Amino acid sequence: MYFSAALAFRLMTQVSRYGHMLKVTVTGTADPQGERDSARRAMLELRLRAEQQREALLAAAAASAAPAKTAAATAASASAAMRPDAEAARARLLKSLLRQLNIPGVPKDAAGEPKDLSPAQMEALLLPSFDTDPETMRDLAAQRGTIVRDALLAKGLPSERLFLGAPRIAAGASAASGSAASAAPPPASAVGPRVLLGLTVD
Secondary structure (H helix, E strand, C coil): CEECHHHHHHHHHHHHHHCCCEEEEEEEEECCCCCHHHHHHHHHHHHHHHHHHHHHHHHHHHHHHCCHHHHHHHHHHHHHHCCCCCHHHHHHHHHHHHHHHCCCCCCECCCCCECCCCHHHHHHHHHHHCCCCHHHHHHHHHHHHHHHHHHHHHCCCCHHHEEECCCEECCCCCCCCCCHHHCCCCCHHHCCCCEEEEEEEC
8 A cells, every 4th residue: 555755754753663574565656737837936946056056166167267366366255255145156157047038028128138136036037947857856756755765774674675656747747738627726725735655465
């Protein structure tokens, strides 16, 4: 039988005692419609992190090519600017993504550069550009299953009794995105469990 993730983690406290009797199949799930907004936000954060790393590499390369005093100043400035909690750094990264993705409808200045917008405005323009296609959501489901499997291994379940099931995508994922029914995601309460655990006992 299958358990939701919440119940599964409650059962995990018993795994170390009964692991020799259990066979567990971990199956990650994802819902492209119900989780559309959260998935898009996760993709945006990944892109921002990648852009942050790209800027850090460029800053490091510039510092290594500069004289000692200039290099130290450049490195210190780059370190301060790249703090993940720095509001100015996040706004710069968001603007850089707007420039790279060339999203229609972005207000631009006379030079063709994106105008200064608030982080919230830039996020609102960027988020719809991230596609929650079934393949992307399947990867998300697979990652969820892997995380729970590793947690069960850490709890002491023998690896030979632990299996990773094929990721599951919620029914209706391939429905036409332009239909009225799919225009808005269902409420959070309608989204199913993120991971299922199938338990059998010898």
